[in-house]
Amino acid sequence: MQPWLLEPGCRYLNHGSFGACPRPVLEAQRGVQERMEANPMRFFLRELEPGLDRARAAVGALVGARPGDLVFVPNATHAVNAVLRSFPLSPGDELVALDQSYPACLNALRFAAGERGARVALARVPFPLASADQVVAAVLAALGPRTRLALLDHVTSPTGLVLPLERLVPELEGRGVACLVDGAHALGMLPLALDRLGASYYTANAHKWLCAPKGAAILHVRADRQAGVRPLAISHGAGAPRADRGRFLAEFDWVGTDDPSPYLVLPECIAWLQGLDPGGLAGLQARNHALVLAGRRRLLTALGLPPPCPEEMLGALASVPLPPAPGAVAPGPLGLDGLQGALAARGFEVPVFPWPAPPARVLRISAQAYNSLEDYALLAAALGACLAAERGGAR
């Protein structure tokens, strides 16, 4: 049976916004939920913590992290909020983010700064761009004497750029600037080595490129920062200290009664993805990378444009600049451009972002195991037709 539930007739080219979860993983999740309902007391009191530890071990092995430094949260937005709300800030301190940072997380940053009289400075990351040096220069130029924390998107949402973290993190942490890496897209898309990277905080969604059920993400906190990080919901773990585990795990592992099945099936999820390619997950990542590059080439040829960034700066997402939008575009994380709707009406789920600001815009493609080169060839043709219709309508 086809493992993906994606509906026939839909060319799904937006794994980046909402990843598809395969049937075997959903079946494993259903099994966990049935066990939970068979005896909720046994499940929550005696099975949950060992299950979370099992999942932590599997994810830790995948991302190069000590399991004790990893906790689960429902999504990257939640993790970014938990870190920022916990982070010590004084009036006049500065926080840095990218102008390409995910808008919801930028809101969280501005909220945390506003509550405590801190300032937000944005690093202007150009797109199109010629090299990773421009990203490093943009981030360093945004630092000031009072910069305490930098929010760095590992893979930028509007443009799919993979940030040169191996250069940025040591440089910033060395200057006393805590790095909060928003790796929402990175887990499953890119090889990760979190302990080696050395960022103070790193969060990633499992429900995007790891294809986990919705509501599964990780937060990795470096050991020396863990004492200060509290979950958004204070619950049992804040009470008497436990002999067998630290407060970091105790607090995040229980934030009230909820359905933890998305976390508990992560070992099954990783094993399933590893089995998709003879080269394991690394093989799948290489395949997705090659496919998105081939798809990008099709689109660039159709649009008559040069590559807007080097191929080495991409993972499994890629954006291409489009002619300006003819009408008003409401800003929003998923874009509300009429072109996106026109492509959806032709059966293509693909986002058009008003980037860097309307009327400028980009179209972003994703490449996941269920995509093929034909998807992008047909998209290029449909895009041409939609843009021609737009030009006709604008006259």
Ligand SMILES: Cc1ncc(COP(=O)(O)O)c(C=O)c1O
């Ligand atoms: C860079 C980035 N950060 C954070 C998020 C938010 O993810 P979630 O809604 O799962 O919290 C996204 C979603 O697309 C994203 O692209």
